[in-house]
Structure formats: C-alpha cells, structure tokens
Amino acid sequence: xxxxxxxxxxxxxxxxxxxxxxxxxxxxxxxxxxxxxxxxxxxxxxxxxxxxxxxxxxxxxxxxxxxxxxxxxxxxxxxxxxxxxxxxxxxxxxxxxxxxxxxxxxxxxxxxxxxxxxxxxxxxxxxxxxxxxxxxxxxxxxxxxxxxxxxxxxxx
Numbered sequence: 001x002x003x004x005x006x007x008x009x010x011x012x013x014x015x016x017x018x019x020x021x022x023x024x025x026x027x028x029x030x031x032x033x034x035x036x037x038x039x040x041x042x043x044x045x046x047x048x049x050x051x052x053x054x055x056x057x058x059x060x061x062x063x064x065x066x067x068x069x070x071x072x073x074x075x076x077x078x079x080x081x082x083x084x085x086x087x088x089x090x091x092x093x094x095x096x097x098x099x100x101x102x103x104x105x106x107x108x109x110x111x112x113x114x115x116x117x118x119x120x121x122x123x124x125x126x127x128x129x130x131x132x133x134x135x136x137x138x139x140x141x142x143x144x145x146x147x148x149x150x151x152x153x154x155x156x
Contacts, residue, residue, distance in 0.1 A: 005051055005070040005097065006105055010043040051109065052155040054091060055117070056081050058139060058148040061089055070097045070107070087139040087146030091153060095133050107133040110156050114139070117150040125151055 017032035054066040061083025070076060077094040084090055091112075096104045112135045114125035122142050130136045139149045 005107060006099075008043050008046050010040055013039040013043060050154040050156055052079075052093065054079070054081065054153045054155070056089060056091070056151050056153060058083070058087075058089070058150045064150065068093070070099075083148070085146065086148055089137040091135040091137065093133040109133060109135060112137070112156060113154045115152040117152060123147065123149050127153065
C-alpha cells in the first residue's frame with residue numbers, strides 16, 4: 001500500500017488485532033483494543049479530514065499560514081498561491097509527494113471549503129478542484145463582483 005496522502009481504509013492498516021496474552025502492564029504494553037481503535041480512528045479521519053489548510057493574503061496572493069498532512073517532515077515542495085485577478089486565486093500543490101517510505105504518491109484533491117476572513121457578512125467564497133492538485137478560489141461581494149479578501153482554505 002502506498003502511504004500518505006493516500007486515503008486509507010481500515011483494512012489497509014492490517015488485520016484486526018487480538019492479544020496473544022492479556023495485557024499485564026498497560027503503562028508498558030499496548031493491547032489489541034487500543035491498536036484497533038487507533039487504526040479505526042486514523043482510517044476514518046483520513047477519509048473525512050482536510051488534507052491541507054491555508055490562510056491566503058488576498059491582496060498579494062501569498063500564504064499567511066499553511067500546512068499539509070503529507071508534509072510531516074517539512075521537506076515537500078511548497079504549494080503556490082497565485083492571484084490571477086481581483087478575487088480570483090489559484091492554489092497549486094505539487095503533483096506528487098513522497099510518502100513516509102520515500103515512495104512517490106500522486107496528490108488527488110477532491111475539493112475545498114473557502115471562508116473569507118472578514119468581520120462582515122458581505123463576502124462569500126467558492127472553491128473547486130480544477131485538477132488533482134489545483135484548487136481554484138473565487139471571492140465575491142454580495143452583488144457578485146469578484147473582490148480581494150484574505151481567506152481560509154480547507155482542502156479535501
């Protein structure tokens with residue numbers, strides 16, 4: 001099985017574990033119940049949790065903050081934030097990244113949630129995965145005009 005960022009299933013993590021003998025020292029031993037719950041949780045979150053987040057400076061089209069689940073070591077290529085016009089942005093992630101074993105794994109993004117960072121209700125955002133590693137973002141005011149704004153992006 002290729003590693004992260006592949007969205008894994010519980011079965012991809014191996015069999016359901018059983019204890020060979022009772023856990024005698026819970027402070028020193030990990031029982032099957034704990035491992036099975038951990039694997040169940042990891043597989044569940046891998047399927048529904050964001051793969052990346054970013055806070056983007058809308059005027060400059062640059063990152064204020066960002067992180068990606070596949071970049072635990074901080075060595076993956078940095079994504080690019082580009083402002084292509086008023087209220088129109090493209091976030092491009094690398095097409096492939098290395099998993100925890102050093103294997104190349106393709107990025108496959110499904111979509112994103114965008115939230116304009118404003119204290120008023122005058123802006124709304126839309127986002128679309130335009131390819132497996134690219135997210136297009138549009139920020140509009142209440143009259144539908146594209147307008148610049150900082151925004152939070154959750155990528156799935």
